[in-house]
Amino acid sequence: xxxxxxxxxxxxxxxxxxxxxxxxxxxxxxxxxxxxxxxxxxxxxxxxxxxxxxxxxxxxxxxxxxxxxxxxxxxxxxxxxxxxxxxxxxxxxxxxxxxxxxxxxxxxxxxxxxxxxxxxxxxxxxxxxxxxxxxxxxxxxxxxxxxxxxxxxxxxxxxxxxxxxxxxxxxxxxxxxxxxxxxxxxxxxxxxxxxxxxxxxxxxxxxxxxxxxxxxxxxxxxxxxxxxxxxxxxxxxxxxxxxxxxxxxxxxxxxxxxxxxxxxxxxxxxxxxxxxxxxxxxxxxxxxxxxxxxxxxxxxxxxxxxxxxxxxxxxxxxxxxxxxxxxxxxxxxxxxxxxxxxxxxxxxxxxxxxxxxxxxxxxxxxxxxxxxxxxxxxxxxxxxxxxxxxxxxxxxxxxxxxxxxxxxxxxxxxxxxxxxxxxxxxxxxxxxxxxxxxxxxxxxxxxxxxxxxxxxxxxxxxxxxxxxxxxxxxxxxxxxxxxxxxxxxxxxxxxxxxxxxxx
Amino acid sequence: xxxxxxxxxxxxxxxxxxxxxxxxxxxxxxxxxxxxxxxxxxxxxxxxxxxxxxxxxxxxxxxxxxxxxxxxxxxxxxxxxxxxxxxxxxxxxxxxxxxxxxxxxxxxxxxxxxxxx
Numbered sequence: 001x002x003x004x005x006x007x008x009x010x011x012x013x014x015x016x017x018x019x020x021x022x023x024x025x026x027x028x029x030x031x032x033x034x035x036x037x038x039x040x041x042x043x044x045x046x047x048x049x050x051x052x053x054x055x056x057x058x059x060x061x062x063x064x065x066x067x068x069x070x071x072x073x074x075x076x077x078x079x080x081x082x083x084x085x086x087x088x089x090x091x092x093x094x095x096x097x098x099x100x101x102x103x104x105x106x107x108x109x110x111x112x113x114x115x116x117x118x119x120x121x122x123x124x125x126x127x128x129x130x131x132x133x134x135x136x137x138x139x140x141x142x143x144x145x146x147x148x149x150x151x152x153x154x155x156x157x158x159x160x161x162x163x164x165x166x167x168x169x170x171x172x173x174x175x176x177x178x179x180x181x182x183x184x185x186x187x188x189x190x191x192x193x194x195x196x197x198x199x200x201x202x203x204x205x206x207x208x209x210x211x212x213x214x215x216x217x218x219x220x221x222x223x224x225x226x227x228x229x230x231x232x233x234x235x236x237x238x239x240x241x242x243x244x245x246x247x248x249x250x251x252x253x254x255x256x257x258x259x260x261x262x263x264x265x266x267x268x269x270x271x272x273x274x275x276x277x278x279x280x281x282x283x284x285x286x287x288x289x290x291x292x293x294x295x296x297x298x299x300x301x302x303x304x305x306x307x308x309x310x311x312x313x314x315x316x317x318x319x320x321x322x323x324x325x326x327x328x329x330x331x332x333x334x335x336x337x338x339x340x341x342x343x344x345x346x347x348x349x350x351x352x353x354x355x356x357x358x359x360x361x362x363x364x365x366x367x368x369x370x371x372x373x374x375x376x377x378x379x380x381x382x383x384x385x386x387x388x389x390x391x392x393x394x395x396x397x398x399x400x401x402x403x404x405x406x407x408x409x410x411x412x413x414x415x416x417x418x419x420x421x422x423x424x425x426x427x428x429x430x431x432x433x434x435x436x437x438x439x440x441x442x443x444x445x446x447x448x449x450x451x452x453x454x455x456x457x458x459x460x461x462x463x464x465x466x467x468x469x470x471x472x473x474x475x476x477x478x479x480x481x482x483x484x485x486x487x488x489x490x491x492x493x494x495x496x497x498x499x500x501x502x503x
Numbered sequence: 504x505x506x507x508x509x510x511x512x513x514x515x516x517x518x519x520x521x522x523x524x525x526x527x528x529x530x531x532x533x534x535x536x537x538x539x540x541x542x543x544x545x546x547x548x549x550x551x552x553x554x555x556x557x558x559x560x561x562x563x564x565x566x567x568x569x570x571x572x573x574x575x576x577x578x579x580x581x582x583x584x585x586x587x588x589x590x591x592x593x594x595x596x597x598x599x600x601x602x603x604x605x606x607x608x609x610x611x612x613x614x615x616x617x618x619x620x
Contacts (some may be wrong), residue, residue: 031560057524118550131579131582135582135586138590141590142589142590142593145590145593145597149600154604154605157597157600157601157604157605158601158605160597161597161598161601164593164597165523165531165535168535168536168539168590168594169523171587171590172519172535172538172539172541172542175542175543175546175583176542178546178549179542179545179546179549179550180549182546182549182550182576183548183549183550183551184576186573220529278545330586335602392561433518
């Protein structure tokens, strides 16, 4: 297999997006091409993943220009596994929207924009160049702007306004940081920077660039002082879109942070402390926000903020154990956040509302569905054999080894408040009595859907639940992967060598 | 020249951030544009400014000799300009829709509609 094939996932998404554009008004073809395309994407990602796992890093140099001069695409084990996870969530959301989205909504070209979004996401995983990463990020945000305003309801526009403004500011800061890095080193290739940044004389300027980078990506990732846009906008679009946003968008930021801060902006004592403190505060503030909300999707939005803290904490502690925990949590979080937003869509279809006051009676009327949604909800908390448990153990172990007791306390508090919040949600939605269904305009109840549509609602949730059950019960295998990734992140010599190819 | 550009860049960042912090939606978009252009100027500045030495290999030479202008920042800026142009166009249309639907042009009067609790 030639290394240039690592670009295939990006090309597949591009082809699906273009094909769907040809079927502008025939939404059924769009639905079909979306599902089939994402199955192919997932299969290709799996092949690439196992290839990388066996044979090591794949590198493709654009136009065959040697590394620091051309555009480099890299696929190491970390990015390959991110592609697989993206494929899994992407496929689930494809099936969910193909079944649940009305023709009226799908006519707003949902499917092409969705695949452009996945194109940007998979592109940012294979980028081996800081500016290239920026371009992929811009592709992601322009597609996400399209999705968040889709349909154009008043509340959605207001949510979008905050989202768009903050993302534009974040991109500018990201670009500013890139300008600093280029000015200091004259290079933008990630591997080349790993060689050149330690040689820069003025290390204070490097710290400034690192912090600008952290702020720019931190806004996109929704870490402590910069997270306000997320709970203000993520509950406005339709559930399928919230699912892909909650699952993937903030996590791409986490991926980029882990990649860059483990490769060249190494967290020294100052930056490490800043990152750790921000992680702890993110955990605490997100947990408090989730605790007081009375709306399913707002609770989940705040929990996204809270759980970002776990991954940033792993980066702040910066040891092999903690990074393995952060990476494992990243995998678990993408799957589970996608899943719970689809669960919120299902609850809406059954209750006609998102607020706690109007939901209830799931166990009474749909006992099997309650068992199904128990899997994602309890995995989210991290109840022992389920998937959220293992990464937290690693993070706590890393925190204790690194004497970061404040972080350990914040992690425990974050987990505990998640438990309380989800417990409250569980009691309200599942165990309490059925409330009056709120029929609004265009609302179709779950019972009125055709059988195929009902399957399209339940199947993706079941699919992702099986994936997270695998993460939980196949933890040994997953730990193996995560440990290998963490080793590669801490000792990036192999990564640098295979890109620059000296000797 | 560097000093002038550095001061100008700082001024553009300051003006952009100041306008973003205002309540008016129109000033917001103007602020975003100025901020974006400020960062483009910053890339240009930090790439190193060389006057009158284009990176062109002379007729009887096989490689560049002496000081020459770095072409890469200009490629970066060109990309950044195109991208920010698209994003700003989107933001403008969004603000226009918001103004048409909400009828207000002031951030403080946009309140999130609470669902009936």
